[in-house]
Amino acid sequence: MAAKPKKAPVDVEKLTKAQAKVELMRLALEIEEHNNRYYQDDAPKISDAAYDALRQRSNAVEARFPELVTKESPSQKVGAAPSGRFAKVQHAIPMLSLGNAFTDQDVVDFVERVQRFLKLGADEIPTIVAEPKIDGLSLSLRYENGELVRGATRGDGTTGEDVTANVRTLSDIPHKLKGRNVPAVCEVRGEVYMLKSDFLALNKRQAEAEDTIFANPRNSAAGSLRQKDPSITASRPLKFFAYAWGEMSAMPAPTQFEMIEWIDKAGFVTNPLTTRCKNVEAILKFYREIETKRATLGYDIDGVVYKVDRLDWQQRLGFVSRNPRWAIAHKFAAEQATTVLNDIEIQVGRTGALTPVAKLAPVTVGGVVVQNATLHNEDYIKAIGNDGQPIRDGVDIRIGDTVVVQRAGDVIPQIVSVVLDKRPRNAKPYEFPHRCPACGSHAVREADPKTGREDSVRRCTNTLACPAQAKERLKHFVARNAFDIDGLGDKQIEEFFTDGLVMSPVDIFTLEKRDARATKKLADREGYGATSVRNLFAAIEARRKIALARFIFALGIRHVGEGNAKLLARHYGAVENFRAAMIAAGEGPLAEAYLDLNSIEGIGAVVANAIVEFFAEPHSVKAVDDLLDEIEVQPAEKAKADSPIAGKTVVFTGSLEKFTRDEAKATAERLGAKAAGSVSKKTDYVVAGPGAGSKLAEAQKLGVQVLTEDEWLALVNGL
CATH class of the missing domain: 3.40.50.10190 (BRCT domain)
Structure with a gap:
C-alpha cells in the first residue's frame, strides 16, 4: 500500500493565532533537536537546505505574530545552548564586551574621550593599536608555570565552559609557553576561527559524505570546538589568533603592542596586520585598508578593534558598565535593503512607554529576513532628533512609504531613510496615539522639571492597572539578569497572566501551593505534563534565594538598570536597609535618607526620584513585602578586605x-x-x-x- 503524501503546511499568511502558536512550538522543538544533533552530537540527520527551510518558516510565523516570540524562540538563539557536559569555569577577570563605533565621528569621539579622561593636551594624541576584529569564538587559556592547565569559552563573560581537552587538539595553541621569564600565572585570550579555504574543504568533504553542509566559518568553528568528543574537534581545521590576556601574575611588557609581540614569542599565532597608529587619520586609513582587504583575507572579520597602547593608561581608563574605556570596535557598514512600510504598531513596555514598531514587507538584510524595525518614538517618526534638530533631511515616515532598512551593527533592524519620490499620494503624516492601546488610558509626554523640555517617549498614565505594563513587568522580573527562572519565559508569562494564574511577582512563588489546591492542575494544561510542571516548580524553588542587586533590578523600577541596582546593593548592603531607606527617603528632599540616596555616585536626582516614587506607592511596598515573605534576599558582597580603603x-x-x-x-x-x-x-x-x-x-x-x-x-x- 502506497504511503499517503505528506500534507503541505498551511500558508503562513493563512494561519490563525492559535495555529501559529502550535506551529511555533512544533518548529522550536524540531529546530532544537537538529541544533543539538549538529552542534553537540555532530550527527545531523537532515540537510542544510531542509534545516534552513525550518528556520525560514519559523521566522515568517514570528514576523506575522511577533507577540508570540519569546527568549526560547529559535530566532532568539545562536547555535545550541551549552550541553551541560562541560564543567563551568569562573573567569578570574571577566571577559567583557567592547563598545561599538559605526562612523568616523564615533572613532574621533572615542579618541577625544580618552584624551579628556587622561587630561591630555589637544595635540597629545594617544598611540592606538589597531587590529582586525576576527569573527569567531572567544577563548581563554590559562597557563601555570608555563603549562596549559585550562581552556574556557567566554560564556556570559563571567562564567564559561571548560573545553580544555578540546583546545589541546588545536595546533595553534601551545601546551607549554616559550621563553624564560614566563609569569607564574598567564591567561592568554583570543579567537578560535576557521579559514575560508578550510571551511570550503570541510563542506566539500561533508557533501561527498552526503552530510550536513555548514552555514558559515564562525558557526562551524564554534560548533567544532564545543564537541563532547575531543577527537571530533581534532578532526576539524580550527585556528587560533591570540590578541589579549586576562589574569597575569606579572606583566612582560608595558604596552599593548609589545604584549602582543611577547605573546607571539611565547608560542602563539598573532595577527600580522596588527599595527600602531599615531593619530586619528592613521586609524581611519587602516580601517579603510582593512575594509578593502576584507574579501581577500583568509578569514572572516566584521570590523577593526582599537586599543590604547599604553597599559598604564588602560589601567587608569578602566571600565564603564561592561565595556573598557580604552578600547572600541569599529564595525563595518551594515548591509542595507529597500522595502515598504505596511503599518506601524504600538507596543507598551513595563514602564508604560509606547514604542512604535514598523511592520515591513519582508526583505533580506545581511542574510536575515527582516519584517519588523524599531521606530524609537514619535519624534523619530516625525524626523526630529534628540537635540530637536531635523534628521533624515526632515523627511517623516508614513505608512505606505518605501524605506531603506539596515541592521545596525548587523543586528538591530532600523529605518535609515525614506525614498521620497516613491511616497504614495494618499500617504498621510502618522498620528501618534494619545491613549494607551492596551487599556485606553491617557498617554502623555512628561516634561523635565529643570528644562521644561518634553520627554521623547509617550507613556501610559495607568501605572497600576494597565495590563500591558503588568505583563511586561513580570517578563522583566523573570528575565535572565533578574530572577532567571528556567522554563518561565515570556510565553509562559503571557499564558499565566491571561488565565489569572500569575498577576504579580509573588504569585510565581505561591504557584505550586495554589496548584495543589486547584481543581484543574497545571499538568492538565495543553503543552504541559507532570514532568514539565515538576521541572518548573523546581526551577522556581531554586530562585527563592537571590542576590540583592538582582532583586533590586527585578523590581523593574524606572531608570534602575543592572548598573544602578549594583550601586544600590553595594551602598545599602541588605534588603532590609534598602527598603527602610527608600521609604524614609519619601519623607522629602531634605530627609537624611533622601540626601544619602542622592550622594551615591551614579544615582542622580532622576533615578532617586523614580525609586522614591516607586516606594511611595503602597501597592508597590505591599508587592515587595509579599515577595520577601516567600524569598530570601542575600546581602551584597563585602568590599575587598585587602585594600586600605575597602568599604570606605x-x-x-x-x-x-x-x-x-x-x-x-x-x-x-x-x-x-x-x-x-x-x-x-x-x-x-x-x-x-x-x-x-x-x-x-x-x-x-x-x-x-x-x-x-x-x-x-x-x-x-x-x-
Missing part, C-alpha cells in the same frame, strides 16, 4: 592636578570604596585639590578626614 566612602573635590576626577573615582571603586558626590557624616575621606569650596567646608564642619592628592596616592598605594 570617599568624596573628591576641587581642581585635581595629579589625576582627573573620573580617574580618581575609578581607582576608589576598583579598590572597594564608594565614591560619593556629596559630604555627609558617613563620609570617611575627602580628597581636596586646589579651589575646594563647600564640600571641604562641610568636611571640616563634620570632622571628616581631609587628604591632599599626594596623601591620597600614598594611602591607595600602601605607602
Whole structure:
C-alpha cells in the first residue's frame, strides 16, 4: 500500500493565532533537536537546505505574530545552548564586551574621550593599536608555570565552559609557553576561527559524505570546538589568533603592542596586520585598508578593534558598565535593503512607554529576513532628533512609504531613510496615539522639571492597572539578569497572566501551593505534563534565594538598570536597609535618607526620584513585602578586605592636578570604596585639590578626614 503524501503546511499568511502558536512550538522543538544533533552530537540527520527551510518558516510565523516570540524562540538563539557536559569555569577577570563605533565621528569621539579622561593636551594624541576584529569564538587559556592547565569559552563573560581537552587538539595553541621569564600565572585570550579555504574543504568533504553542509566559518568553528568528543574537534581545521590576556601574575611588557609581540614569542599565532597608529587619520586609513582587504583575507572579520597602547593608561581608563574605556570596535557598514512600510504598531513596555514598531514587507538584510524595525518614538517618526534638530533631511515616515532598512551593527533592524519620490499620494503624516492601546488610558509626554523640555517617549498614565505594563513587568522580573527562572519565559508569562494564574511577582512563588489546591492542575494544561510542571516548580524553588542587586533590578523600577541596582546593593548592603531607606527617603528632599540616596555616585536626582516614587506607592511596598515573605534576599558582597580603603566612602573635590576626577573615582571603586558626590557624616575621606569650596567646608564642619592628592596616592598605594 502506497504511503499517503505528506500534507503541505498551511500558508503562513493563512494561519490563525492559535495555529501559529502550535506551529511555533512544533518548529522550536524540531529546530532544537537538529541544533543539538549538529552542534553537540555532530550527527545531523537532515540537510542544510531542509534545516534552513525550518528556520525560514519559523521566522515568517514570528514576523506575522511577533507577540508570540519569546527568549526560547529559535530566532532568539545562536547555535545550541551549552550541553551541560562541560564543567563551568569562573573567569578570574571577566571577559567583557567592547563598545561599538559605526562612523568616523564615533572613532574621533572615542579618541577625544580618552584624551579628556587622561587630561591630555589637544595635540597629545594617544598611540592606538589597531587590529582586525576576527569573527569567531572567544577563548581563554590559562597557563601555570608555563603549562596549559585550562581552556574556557567566554560564556556570559563571567562564567564559561571548560573545553580544555578540546583546545589541546588545536595546533595553534601551545601546551607549554616559550621563553624564560614566563609569569607564574598567564591567561592568554583570543579567537578560535576557521579559514575560508578550510571551511570550503570541510563542506566539500561533508557533501561527498552526503552530510550536513555548514552555514558559515564562525558557526562551524564554534560548533567544532564545543564537541563532547575531543577527537571530533581534532578532526576539524580550527585556528587560533591570540590578541589579549586576562589574569597575569606579572606583566612582560608595558604596552599593548609589545604584549602582543611577547605573546607571539611565547608560542602563539598573532595577527600580522596588527599595527600602531599615531593619530586619528592613521586609524581611519587602516580601517579603510582593512575594509578593502576584507574579501581577500583568509578569514572572516566584521570590523577593526582599537586599543590604547599604553597599559598604564588602560589601567587608569578602566571600565564603564561592561565595556573598557580604552578600547572600541569599529564595525563595518551594515548591509542595507529597500522595502515598504505596511503599518506601524504600538507596543507598551513595563514602564508604560509606547514604542512604535514598523511592520515591513519582508526583505533580506545581511542574510536575515527582516519584517519588523524599531521606530524609537514619535519624534523619530516625525524626523526630529534628540537635540530637536531635523534628521533624515526632515523627511517623516508614513505608512505606505518605501524605506531603506539596515541592521545596525548587523543586528538591530532600523529605518535609515525614506525614498521620497516613491511616497504614495494618499500617504498621510502618522498620528501618534494619545491613549494607551492596551487599556485606553491617557498617554502623555512628561516634561523635565529643570528644562521644561518634553520627554521623547509617550507613556501610559495607568501605572497600576494597565495590563500591558503588568505583563511586561513580570517578563522583566523573570528575565535572565533578574530572577532567571528556567522554563518561565515570556510565553509562559503571557499564558499565566491571561488565565489569572500569575498577576504579580509573588504569585510565581505561591504557584505550586495554589496548584495543589486547584481543581484543574497545571499538568492538565495543553503543552504541559507532570514532568514539565515538576521541572518548573523546581526551577522556581531554586530562585527563592537571590542576590540583592538582582532583586533590586527585578523590581523593574524606572531608570534602575543592572548598573544602578549594583550601586544600590553595594551602598545599602541588605534588603532590609534598602527598603527602610527608600521609604524614609519619601519623607522629602531634605530627609537624611533622601540626601544619602542622592550622594551615591551614579544615582542622580532622576533615578532617586523614580525609586522614591516607586516606594511611595503602597501597592508597590505591599508587592515587595509579599515577595520577601516567600524569598530570601542575600546581602551584597563585602568590599575587598585587602585594600586600605575597602568599604570606605570617599568624596573628591576641587581642581585635581595629579589625576582627573573620573580617574580618581575609578581607582576608589576598583579598590572597594564608594565614591560619593556629596559630604555627609558617613563620609570617611575627602580628597581636596586646589579651589575646594563647600564640600571641604562641610568636611571640616563634620570632622571628616581631609587628604591632599599626594596623601591620597600614598594611602591607595600602601605607602
